[in-house]
Amino acid sequence: MDMWMEPWVWSLLVTLMMGVIALLYASVGHAGASGYLAIMALVGIAPAVMKPSALALNILVSLIAVYQFYRAGAFSWRIFLPLAVTSIPFAFLGGTMTLPAHWYKPMIGVVLIYAVLYSWMRSFKTTQPEPKVVSPLILAIVGAVLGLLSGLTGVGGGSLTLRGQGSLANLFELSLVGRRWQAFDFNAETKVTFEPSNYMQMAGLTNFYNHLCWSWVFVTWDEKRNKRVIEVAQNDFDTYTSFLKDTAIAIPDDIESVWLRTKVRTRTYTYEYSFDGKTWHEIPVTLDAAVLSDDHVAQRYGGFFTGAFVGLVAVDLSGYGKEAIFSHFDYMEI
Numbered sequence: 300m301d302m303w304m305e306p307w308v309w310s311l312l313v314t315l316m317m318g319v320i321a322l323l324y325a326s327v328g329h330a331g332a333s334g335y336l337a338i339m340a341l342v343g344i345a346p347a348v349m350k351p352s353a354l355a356l357n358i359l360v361s362l363i364a365v366y367q368f369y370r371a372g373a374f375s376w377r378i379f380l381p382l383a384v385t386s387i388p389f390a391f392l393g394g395t396m397t398l399p400a401h402w403y404k405p406m407i408g409v410v411l412i413y414a415v416l417y418s419w420m421r422s423f424k425t426t427q428p429e430p431k432v433v434s435p436l437i438l439a440i441v442g443a444v445l446g447l448l449s450g451l452t453g454v455g456g457g458s459l460t461l462r463g464q465g466s467l468a469n470l471f472e473l474s475l476v477g478r479r480w481q482a483f484d485f486n487a488e489t490k491v492t493f494e495p496s497n498y499m500q501m502a503g504l505t506n507f508y509n510h511l512c513w514s515w516v517f518v519t520w521d522e523k524r525n526k527r528v529i530e531v532a533q534n535d536f537d538t539y540t541s542f543l544k545d546t547a548i549a550i551p552d553d554i555e556s557v558w559l560r561t562k563v564r565t566r567t568y569t570y571e572y573s574f575d576g577k578t579w580h581e582i583p584v585t586l587d588a589a590v591l592s593d594d595h596v597a598q599r600y601g602g603f604f605t606g607a608f609v610g611l612v613a614v615d616l617s618g619y620g621k622e623a624i625f626s627h628f629d630y631m632e633i
Contacts, residue, residue: 313338317335317338317356320334321356324360335357378438380435381438381442382442382445386442386446392446393446459611459624460624461502463613463620463622465614467515476611478610479607480609482632484564485632486560486563487504487561487629487630489627489629490557492555492556492623493518497520497522499614500619502517503612504609507591508596511535511596513533513534514590516529516561517531518550521549523545527550528548528550529550529582535590548572550574558573560573561609566589610628611623
């Protein structure tokens with residue numbers, strides 16, 4: 300059994316699994332990014348390593364597949380260039396847009412149902428149709444539509460939608476996705492799109508030990524100012540503290556998404572926000588990292604959990620299940 304714990308065994312298994320994924324995906328003209336990410340997540344590779352690794356593998360496998368199709372005479376520059384020229388910029392444009400859930404989900408359903416029905420109907424044809432000559436203009440329009448749909452629906456990218464449930468002190472109904480603190484010093488960042496309609500709807504980034512000890516930076520609704528705001532709060536056993544209250548940071552009405560970040564530095568940690576993902580503003584609240592430690596929790600609560608986590612959370616105490624869309628989550632050790 301000890302042999303299976305050896306690093307070289309795990310490296311060999313991961314290499315073999317990656318090879319199988321690349322073979323299967325390339326055989327049908329895909330690159331396999333989702334498969335690579337799944338394998339790396341299962342073996343505990345850090346997200347900061349996963350993303351560039353999956354991208355590099357994607358590019359490599361795609362190039363090999365394109366080369367093989369080209370050698371087999373199944374690749375046409377006349378078709379490829381008009382599609383690529385419009386699909387790439389329109390995919391980028393679509394990726395910058397975030398649709399409301401009541402638009403996003405039906406669009407995903409229509410795209411998937413169409414793909415299934417089209418493939419199913421083609422399976423009944425016993426002869427291949429004669430190839431048609433399509434004008435570059437039509438190909439460019441098709442490329443733009445496909446690129447925009449891919450960007451909008453997250454095909455090739457993706458987002459995480461959390462439906463708001465109970466508070467972080469809730470032991471039963473909780474919408475929380477997190478990962479362990481694995482270093483004394485790290486940054487964690489996310490981008491959230493959230494449209495609360497009352498102060499009981501909240502979504503954001505949390506540093507979490509258990510239901511008794513945690514903190515978070517979150518987007519919620521300010522009933523007095525009648526607009527979205529950013530607040531920081533901490534729960535330390537029986538004491539819940541909202542730090543900003545009436546000075547909570549107002550979110551401009553024309554801002555759709557908010558970037559949130561935490562900086563953990565051994566003994567203390569802070570939260571930051573940004574409205575464009577480039578210019579960051581530190582929130583003037585410094586928190587004690589010891590509150591999220593085994594020793595602190597053990598003083599009043601028997602037993603231990605599994606250490607501190609950082610992650611994404613959505614809360615809706617009003618019971619409407621308000622959804623928050625998280626576009627990414629980055630964890631970077633310093």
